[in-house]
Amino acid sequence: xxxxxxxxxxxxxxxxxxxxxxxxxxxxxxxxxxxxxxxxxxxxxxxxxxxxxxxxxxxxxxxxxxxxxxxxxxxxxxxxxxxxxxxxxxxxxxxxxxxxxxxxxxxxxxxxxxxxxxxxxxxxxxxxxxxxxxxxxxxxxxxxxxxxxxxxxxxxxxxxxxxxxxxxxxxxxxxxxxxxxxxxxxxxxxxxxxxxxxxxxxxxxxxxxxxxxxxxxxxxxxxxxxxxxxxxxxxxxxxxxxxxxxxxxxxxxxxxxxxxxxxxxxxxxxxxxxxxxxxxxxxxxxxxxxxxxxxxxxxxxxxxxxxxxxxxxxxxxxxxxxxxxxxxxxxxxxxxxxxxxxxxxxxxxxxxxxxxxxxxxxxxxxxxxxxxxxxxxxxxxxxxxxxxxxxxxxxxxxxxxxxxxxxxxxxxxxxxxxxxxxxxxxxxxxxxxxxxxxxxxxxxxxxxxxxxxxxxxxxxxxxxxxxxxxxxxxxxxxxxxxxxxxxxxxxxxxxxxxxxxxxxxxxxxx
Amino acid sequence: xxxxxxxxxxxxxxxxxxxxxxxxxxxxxxxxxxxxxxxxxxxxxxxxxxxxxxxxxxxxxxxxxxxxxxxxxxxxxxxxxxxxxxxxxxxxxxxxxxxxxxxxxxxxxxxxxxxxxxxxxxxxxxxxxxxxxxxx
Numbered sequence: 348x349x350x351x352x353x354x355x356x357x358x359x360x361x362x363x364x365x366x367x368x369x370x371x372x373x374x375x376x377x378x379x380x381x382x383x384x385x386x387x388x389x390x391x392x393x394x395x396x397x398x399x400x401x402x403x404x405x406x407x408x409x410x411x412x413x414x415x416x417x418x419x420x421x422x423x424x425x426x427x428x429x430x431x432x433x434x435x436x437x438x439x440x441x442x443x444x445x446x447x448x449x450x451x452x453x454x455x456x457x458x459x460x461x462x463x464x465x466x467x468x469x470x471x472x473x474x475x476x477x478x479x480x481x482x483x484x485x486x487x488x489x490x491x492x493x494x495x496x497x498x499x500x501x502x503x504x505x506x507x508x509x510x511x512x513x514x515x516x517x518x519x520x521x522x523x524x525x526x527x528x529x530x531x532x533x534x535x536x537x538x539x540x541x542x543x544x545x546x547x548x549x550x551x552x553x554x555x556x557x558x559x560x561x562x563x564x565x566x567x568x569x570x571x572x573x574x575x576x577x578x579x580x581x582x583x584x585x586x587x588x589x590x591x592x593x594x595x596x597x598x599x600x601x602x603x604x605x606x607x608x609x610x611x612x613x614x615x616x617x618x619x620x621x622x623x624x625x626x627x628x629x630x631x632x633x634x635x636x637x638x639x640x641x642x643x644x645x646x647x648x649x650x651x652x653x654x655x656x657x658x659x660x661x662x663x664x665x666x667x668x669x670x671x672x673x674x675x676x677x678x679x680x681x682x683x684x685x686x687x688x689x690x691x692x693x694x695x696x697x698x699x700x701x702x703x704x705x706x707x708x709x710x711x712x713x714x715x716x717x718x719x720x721x722x723x724x725x726x727x728x729x730x731x732x733x734x735x736x737x738x739x740x741x742x743x744x745x746x747x748x749x750x751x752x753x754x755x756x757x758x759x760x761x762x763x764x765x766x767x768x769x770x771x772x773x774x775x776x777x778x779x780x781x782x783x784x785x786x787x788x789x790x791x792x793x794x795x796x797x798x799x800x801x802x803x804x805x806x807x808x809x810x811x812x813x814x815x816x817x818x819x820x821x822x823x824x825x826x827x828x829x830x831x832x833x834x835x836x837x838x839x840x841x842x843x844x845x846x847x848x849x850x851x852x853x854x855x856x857x
Numbered sequence: 858x859x860x861x862x863x864x865x866x867x868x869x870x871x872x873x874x875x876x877x878x879x880x881x882x883x884x885x886x887x888x889x890x891x892x893x894x895x896x897x898x899x900x901x902x903x904x905x906x907x908x909x910x911x912x913x914x915x916x917x918x919x920x921x922x923x924x925x926x927x928x929x930x931x932x933x934x935x936x937x938x939x940x941x942x943x944x945x946x947x948x949x950x951x952x953x954x955x956x957x958x959x960x961x962x963x964x965x966x967x968x969x970x971x972x973x974x975x976x977x978x979x980x981x982x983x984x985x986x987x988x989x990x991x992x993x
Contacts, residue, residue: 482954489961496968500975505992507975514972515896518909518965522916525958529920532951 353397354409354422354477357432358470360390365466372459380447383462387440390473394432401429402851408479417539421479427852430682431476431605435598438689439469442597445826446590449700453588457501464501465594468494472602481528481538484606485521488570491602492517495595502587509582516579520569523562530559540614551619563610564626571603573630573667574637577660581644584656589700592652596659596696597689604666604685608678612854617673631671635766637664642773646780651699651709654777655692658736661770662688668763669751675857676754679849684747686844687735687837691744694732694830701725701819701827714784715791721817724824726785728831733778735834738771743837750845881922889915902976902983906969913962917955924951 364386372379401407406425410416424432443465450458471491478484496517500510532538534555535546550556572580580600584592611620611627620627641661648654662684669681702709705722719726735742748767755763818824837844876883888911895908924947930938932949977983980991 482957486957486961489965493964493968496972500972504979507972507979508988508992511902511969511972511976514965514969515905515909519893519896519912521961522912525916526919529916529923529951533923 350400353393354424356393357390357473360386361466361470365463368463376458379459379462384443391436391440394436397424398429398433417537417542420483422477423479428476435472438597438693441826442594448820448822449590454501464494464498475602479540485525498591499583499587506586509586513579513583520566524566527559527562530555544614567603567607571600572663574633581656585653593696597693600663601685627671627673630667634664634667638766638770642770646777649712651711655695672754674754675853676750678853680747680750682849687743687747690830690833691732691735697827698725698729701823705819715788717790718785728827731831737774741838743834746841885915885919900985917958920951920955
């Protein structure tokens with residue numbers, strides 16, 4: 348296989364999947380599911396071989412249609428983008444296995460649309476990760492966003508309203524981004540990120556460049572659900588179908604955060620952003636506010652899915668804090684947290700999906716300790732993921748927060764450190780609330796039928812407390828368990844991940 | 858009196874030249890702001906879509922206006938014009954890029970109308986406060 352073609356193959360696999368699924372799904376619905384799995388597996392294979400190639404032999408630059416950059420569009424596979432591609436395709440593969448039964452159960456008439464939109468979303472997200480061209484990024488961003496709006500709209504009764512809000516705000520975000528790119532293009536005459544990086548130091552006093560960068564960060568911040576611009580996210584995640592949420596929540600905002608990384612650390616000199624413009628700090632402080640705000644709102648929620656959606660606002664804040672530190676430690680923390688949070692959030696949304704599949708609801712107030720008997724494995728997976736979200740060692744969540752905290756101490760930024768510590772307590776507050784109900788809260792006593800009073804009260808008591816095991820089917824349970832175990836593996840292997848995968852990504856000038 | 862006139866001119870002349878030099882940009886700024894206002898303040902979802910469309914059009918036209926050059930002619934090499942003066946050639950890139958952006962804008966509009974139809978069928982209203990009330 349020609350390794351130089353890898354960047355485009357990752358995207359093409361998804362695009363062909365999107366074309367084939369409606370055609371094959373016309374004959375048999377099952378074929379759509381299988382095609383989606385095959386396309387994702389192919390893309391995962393391309394991403395992994397790309398990552399291995401990049402780590403051993405350096406970055407791959409692919410010129411679309413043979414036009415040389417900066418005139419043509421360039422796709423870049425470097426350690427950062429290859430890592431993100433593996434993360435996206437890997438998580439999607441697990442989510443698709445989970446979706447098989449889930450989509451059939453929740454939205455049986457929309458399975459083909461679900462898989463087609465998934466493929467389009469993935470093509471857009473992988474394109475955003477791989478592209479080295481600012482305008483091409485906009486196009487991929489819109490492909491991913493449009494597929495995302497439609498995915499959100501496949502959901503319960505309120506989903507179209509949530510999708511509409513997501514659409515209007517998302518479109519404004521994209522418009523801000525495009526306007527910002529216009530300013531950069533007018534000033535530098537180039538759309539290629541590497542080219543802009545070379546030209547920008549000559550223009551750093553230009554007001555147009557400053558306005559352009561601010562608009563780009565604003566637009567991407569909207570897509571990423573950074574603190575004051577997060578209003579679209581909780582509703583969209585809560586009302587979409589479980590399968591769509593499990594797909595969007597772990598990777599959707601991460602890719603926007605990745606774009607922020609690209610723009611702030613690879614397109615612009617970070618010193619300029621840090622000392623002259625303070626954009627990095629502003630992003631960091633907004634993230635810190637988001638961490639607290641999202642956690643506090645999550646505590647107030649009575650519905651598991653809504654609680655997890657608010658906790659996503661907080662988790663995106665951690666990544667923003669890492670960007671705000673703008674140091675190697677902050678970089679490591681943010682990237683590691685993107686990886687960990689993708690696994691944790693997918694696992695938690697799997698659990699809320701399994702609850703809806705088996706119990707029919709995921710309301711926290713209605714939970715009781717029958718869950719630990721009916722669905723012991725799902726509950727265990729939830730506990731493991733919740734511990735990781737809180738950040739207890741040796742789970743993965745501890746280590747990303749650890750690096751962020753080290754970065755904050757290194758710069759004597761006590762505000763960030765305080766936010767990290769307080770947010771851990773807040774996380775514990777809302778996750779232990781659920782765990783307590785899952786394991787400890789007794790079931791409501793069922794009133795005995797009045798016509799036929801039971802002769803033996805002891806017998807009756809054991810009858811009501813004895814509940815049969817009613818675990819989710821294997822295709823739903825196995826992905827959940829895989830992801831929750833992966834949290835332990837990621838936690839134990841974090842030193843290897845940091846030295847072998849993340850350290851090569853950090854640009855020299857940081 | 859003359860002093861007053863001078864002060865008046867001292868303020869007015871730069872203002873007029875600013876407007877004259879940038880009137881297209883000022884117009885687009887107004888369009889963008891109206892769009893943002895409509896999206897945030899209007900209660901009807903249809904009007905929100907109009908605001909969204911305003912914002913997209915303003916962005917697209919910003920690129921087009923920025924690409925405008927006085928006295929520029931064709932976008933490709935033309936023998937009689939020669940190569941001495943690059944100001945005679947127009948940069949075609951922004952226009953081509955905006956073709957793509959227009960397509961994206963059309964798709965977004967189509968999707969938003971589809972969503973609005975779905976919302977109306979379920980709730981029989983497009984008024985936001987009423988909609989939130991019926992969603993409970």
